[in-house]
Amino acid sequence: MPNPSAAMLVIGDEILSGRTRDSNMYHLANELNRHGVDLKEVRVVSDDKDAIVAAVKHLSASFDVVFTSGGIGPTHDDITADSVAEAFELPIDVRDDARALLVKHWESRGVELTEARMRMARIPDGATLIENPVSIAPGFKVANVHVMAGVPAVFEAMVASVLPTITGGQPLMSQTLRIERGEGEIAGPLGALAKEYPDLSIGSYPYQQNGVFGANIVIRGTDGAQIDAAMTKLSDLFPA
């Protein structure tokens, strides 16, 4: 059985404006890879309701699981929860279970229950809450879409809450060989090797360092013995 497929939707003007360098995509990609889930597409859209609704609909219909990052805080630009509700045509309001979590957490700390803070308890009808051990305000899951926070520490905690609920496949293994030759020299034999091992994915990632061109050749697959065999052939083709 093939591994489940996944997509990620990053919501945030701060990424598109270049203010912030994304780290959630990198984190999720690694966690999914380890868990045997194939991340197939990532989209980054701005804090715009129409854009979020369209992306959620498309990705939810196209992939087994979807993860979103960002836009579920208390401020006016946090519109992810309402957009996801709209995408699934679900009513949304402050929900008692989410409100109870927040009230309990804040009352014990003497934090005022502002109207803005209560926005974080807005959860679409029928959604399952996602635990947030860092700052309590929960994420949620609707259909196959997991809606999570953008702050990396909170996002990462939510990913850890969610991953055990997803049935993964075989973890992808990989081996890398760094070859200090231009890709033009590597390409012919590498293409032949790729044809010889159709079950493996063989990628060539060129680099340039101190004016020297080379490539990292990454062989990926779920069968370790096959990867070993292909890697041995590759090393023989391009001795260091």
Next chain:
Amino acid sequence: MPNPSAAMLVIGDEILSGRTRDSNMYHLANELNRHGVDLKEVRVVSDDKDAIVAAVKHLSASFDVVFTSGGIGPTHDDITADSVAEAFELPIDVRDDARALLVKHWESRGVELTEARMRMARIPDGATLIENPVSIAPGFKVANVHVMAGVPAVFEAMVASVLPTITGGQPLMSQTLRIERGEGEIAGPLGALAKEYPDLSIGSYPYQQNGVFGANIVIRGTDGAQIDAAMTKLSDLFPA
């Protein structure tokens, strides 16, 4: 007149597998921002022809300019040029002008003209070449789509070649105020401020540091005096 809109398409399994942390998106976002072009969406897709063709078609039709990154080298997994040709239903083959650039560069260095290397001269009919001062193999432009390399040093050089050909709008300016209070406390007054300045974009980017929650409030716009005025009000609302 509003600034031109842009989208970016990142092609590469190495990003989706978590092997590589993207840097081209971050670079392009900053360059476009400075140039007065609004980056509205980024998509990351795998080395899969159907996925690339579908994304190129959609983004080209939806935004003023599109930039792609990755998949134009000589190896078997480099399928971007052929995919872009397919998206625009253009013939593609080794083109004389691109071949001449490569031959001149390689002959002077005694590099063998392999069939694989010649793949880098595959350019769709009618496309304009994009200069690559780093490693010569050119990118190209078809309609509003700029096809560029994935190696960061080459990508960045190509962006520098391309940007002067794009008419930008007013550079977006921004000011940031770091407020060491939870977003729940900031949200109410901030929403009111956002309503008072409809021409400005006011974003709240929460952080957590040493267990303390706070937010960076970023006020963006093209009118510096208006940003100054809004920032003064914000500082008065939340004195340090």
